Amino acid sequence: MPKKDNISLSVIKRLPRYYRFLGVLKEKGINRISSKELSQKMNITASQIRQDLNCFGGFGQQGYGYNVEDLHQEIGQILGVNDVLSSIVIGAGNLGRAVSLHIMFESKGFNLTGIFDKKEAICGKIIRGIPVRHIDQLEEFCLERLPKVAVLCIPRDAALETAEQLCELGIKGIWNFSHYDFTSHFNGIRVENVHLSDSLMTLSYYLNENNNA
Amino acid sequence: MPKKDNISLSVIKRLPRYYRFLGVLKEKGINRISSKELSQKMNITASQIRQDLNCFGGFGQQGYGYNVEDLHQEIGQILGVNDVLSSIVIGAGNLGRAVSLHIMFESKGFNLTGIFDKKEAICGKIIRGIPVRHIDQLEEFCLERLPKVAVLCIPRDAALETAEQLCELGIKGIWNFSHYDFTSHFNGIRVENVHLSDSLMTLSYYLNENNNA
Numbered sequence: 513m514p515k516k517d518n519i520s521l522s523v524i525k526r527l528p529r530y531y532r533f534l535g536v537l538k539e540k541g542i543n544r545i546s547s548k549e550l551s552q553k554m555n556i557t558a559s560q561i562r563q564d565l566n567c568f569g570g571f572g573q574q575g576y577g578y579n580v581e582d583l584h585q586e587i588g589q590i591l592g593v594n595d596v597l598s599s600i601v602i603g604a605g606n607l608g609r610a611v612s613l614h615i616m617f618e619s620k621g622f623n624l625t626g627i628f629d630k631k632e633a634i635c636g637k638i639i640r641g642i643p644v645r646h647i648d649q650l651e652e653f654c655l656e657r658l659p660k661v662a663v664l665c666i667p668r669d670a671a672l673e674t675a676e677q678l679c680e681l682g683i684k685g686i687w688n689f690s691h692y693d694f695t696s697h698f699n700g701i702r703v704e705n706v707h708l709s710d711s712l713m714t715l716s717y718y719l720n721e722n723n724n725a
Numbered sequence: 726m727p728k729k730d731n732i733s734l735s736v737i738k739r740l741p742r743y744y745r746f747l748g749v750l751k752e753k754g755i756n757r758i759s760s761k762e763l764s765q766k767m768n769i770t771a772s773q774i775r776q777d778l779n780c781f782g783g784f785g786q787q788g789y790g791y792n793v794e795d796l797h798q799e800i801g802q803i804l805g806v807n808d809v810l811s812s813i814v815i816g817a818g819n820l821g822r823a824v825s826l827h828i829m830f831e832s833k834g835f836n837l838t839g840i841f842d843k844k845e846a847i848c849g850k851i852i853r854g855i856p857v858r859h860i861d862q863l864e865e866f867c868l869e870r871l872p873k874v875a876v877l878c879i880p881r882d883a884a885l886e887t888a889e890q891l892c893e894l895g896i897k898g899i900w901n902f903s904h905y906d907f908t909s910h911f912n913g914i915r916v917e918n919v920h921l922s923d924s925l926m927t928l929s930y931y932l933n934e935n936n937n938a
Contacts, residue, residue, distance in 0.1 A: 592933025610823025
């Protein structure tokens with residue numbers, strides 16, 4: 513597929529939204545949509561949509577709009593949701609357990625193969641068929657099973673050291689829920705940070721602002 | 726505190742990060758920090774930091790840097806983490822349970838008072854002391870307890886109708902984990918969207934890009 517280089521982060525961040533919206537249209541049995549209709553549904557301008565999709569070679573036909581199923585599939589392919597990435601979760605506390613279940617049931621393209629924790633009391637527990645292993649077994653597991661993605665659900669203090677170890681063990685991407693701020697390129701691997709508490713504080717800010725208003 | 730109007734979203738989004746970094750410095754017993762040092766730690770330019778904090782009236786003294794504890798407290802106040810907002814969670818599935826525990830143990834400024842679900846089988850279960858109530862009891866609960874924040878952990882299809890009901894019941898802010906895209910102002914209330922699957926798909930994109938490279 514002809515694809516531009518240096519596609520901006522904001523375009524890439526919109527792709528999953530396109531994918532979701534098109535998935536909903538597809539479920540509803542809608543076959544074709546104009547960029548205008550899509551723009552109204554998504555609250556993005558039609559010209560923005562055309563520009564975004566042109567980064568990946570364009571998909572529409574002038575005057576005919578987009579074929580929903582094709583576009584959904586193409587964007588899925590760009591996003592890599594059709595490939596399956598072997599993934600592990602580090603930290604099996606409340607958040608780690610929830611994220612593990614999320615990956616098992618809601619995330620196309622990711623296959624959870626291992627869960628690790630350092631607390632002896634948690635090790636051996638089974639989360640929907642996957643045993644929680646002690647973190648000491650991480651190296652052996654990675655050498656054997658070659659996972660590509662690690663999900664960090666551990667406290668801030670342990671995040672950096674763990675991430676460095678994961679790099680050495682061949683991990684290519686980190687989904688980071690710890691409070692440590694990784695850059696999006698860390699030691700040559702990709703990191704996607706999810707700061708849940710930051711999001712909640714942003715909400716708190718707005719509600720506080722309303723109180724002051 | 727003298728505060729500018731129309732503070733940009735990007736400044737507001739950085740405030741929780743400042744709050745977290747200053748919290749770590751405070752824990753380490755560091756009393757004072759220059760904008761230059763802070764900028765190195767946070768990977769933001771010193772001039773950006775000064776600009777950001779100037780939006781809220783400025784806190785530093787030329788040549789003396791920032792008092793860590795004061796700045797942490799002031800930003801906490803701006804973010805409203807010192808107030809306590811009564812909060813409810815809608816949807817007690819895997820994600821709802823995890824988010825409930827997150828709010829109980831990790832989120833300053835939010836007090837979880839109720840959890841609701843429509844599945845009879847889940848209702849009556851206790852999540853760390855809070856019973857899961859049937860969604861039919863939502864109205865009565867809100868009229869009595871006046872919660873201010875609702876956390877949506879329900880499927881996409883139910884999100885809009887539920888949010889409209891919550892508005893009518895006096896909710897002022899929504900922390901949205903459903904796959905429905907709310908605008909940040911919805912029916913006069915504030916919404917903070919967290920699209921976990923989008924974040925994971927972004928990671929997938931980058932790993933896919935690497936594969937193609």
